[in-house]
Amino acid sequence: MKKLMTLALLSATALTAPAKAEDSVEVLHWWTSGGEAAAVSVLKDALQAKGVTWNDMPVAGGSGEAAMTVVRSRVTAGNPPTSVQMLGYDILEWADQGALSNLDATAKAEGWDDVVPQALQFFAKSDGHWVSAPVNVHSTNWVWTSGKIMEELGVTEAPADFAGLLDIAKRAQDAGYIGIAHGGQPWQEATVFDSVAIATGGLDWYKKVFVELDQDAINSPTMIEALNNLGEYRALVDDNFSGRDWNLATAMVINDQAAFQIMGDWAKGEFVNAGEVAGEDFQCWRVPGTEGVVTFNADQFAMFNVGDDRKNAQAEMASSVMSPEFQVAFNIVKGSAPARIDVSDAEFDACGKKGMADLKAANAGGTLVGSQAQGHANRPAVKTAFSDAITAFFNGELTAEEAAEEMADTVAIAQQ
């Protein structure tokens, strides 16, 4: 009897004692804009419904460079967050250092191998083990237009080529608007250059340059031509572009001050957050000259090695991220496509449906390629070597010829 009572007492204690560390996750991410914050809330609410507390650790700055600096200092101090929003090769670098957890048990129980596209599994696994949970598939080769300005200019469809797109910006300027909404930060210039490069040199050349790092393709007449095309784009942005955040540039399109922005489909999250309707208040086109190609990047939640007391909540988070219902709810708000191949597009708007269909077609047709700017074409040091030269050219510090040469030199060093 006494023994039974002790047991009853023990289990009552176990049930009621708040297992603090076990039911909370600390998540480091860079989703700080209006649309991004709305998307984060979807995840936070899903976890809180399971009794898992969300400790938010936002570090602003698209493409996550600032966030990665904070992660480095946390890991060095022996105190990693539970989970970190991460892109492509950043995940693999952390995995190589042995800093990430093994998610195989959850992945196996939930059949992730069968539903996550191979292109994403490449970054979510290390030595065949799951270390990260992919939350979406974004892509960078999009144009977001002001419906009002397009109507005023009589533009009813995407132009045939990149020159036609720039022509729309010129006509918008003539009508008193800003031609192109541009955020002057290196990662944004690199993001625009993903599209300019493909529109100029085609997909095979893009792969030679950014994936294979072929020196002859990097320092080539085609690169000089691509940079000069970026220079033509540069001539159509307003004077206050320097340092501007990407979402403030999106707001210029939402507010019908600028004709369009070239940006990844996280921009759609801003339109949705502002109550705008796809296909009416704004249009989404693939950047003319890049149709058929999808330059993708996938946000993933890399799971760090944490103490046993935090592993359960970490597994709960991985499981929530991968649930089909969550993937639909989250990606509708975020502007991206789900990271699973088995979810319906029924609830997505016209741009979401297009994004999902484009992704499927590009995956089947061999035209899905990692975004250089967003860390899916090569290692972080290489990415930075390219984006530094692109930005230096954009800001007039290097000529196109000098920038092409600089890229070849610094990329070679970054590979060592």
Ligand code: GAL
């Ligand atoms: C990207 C990320 C997106 C988006 C964007 C701007 O790197 O993949 O989810 O939020 O940065 O912050």
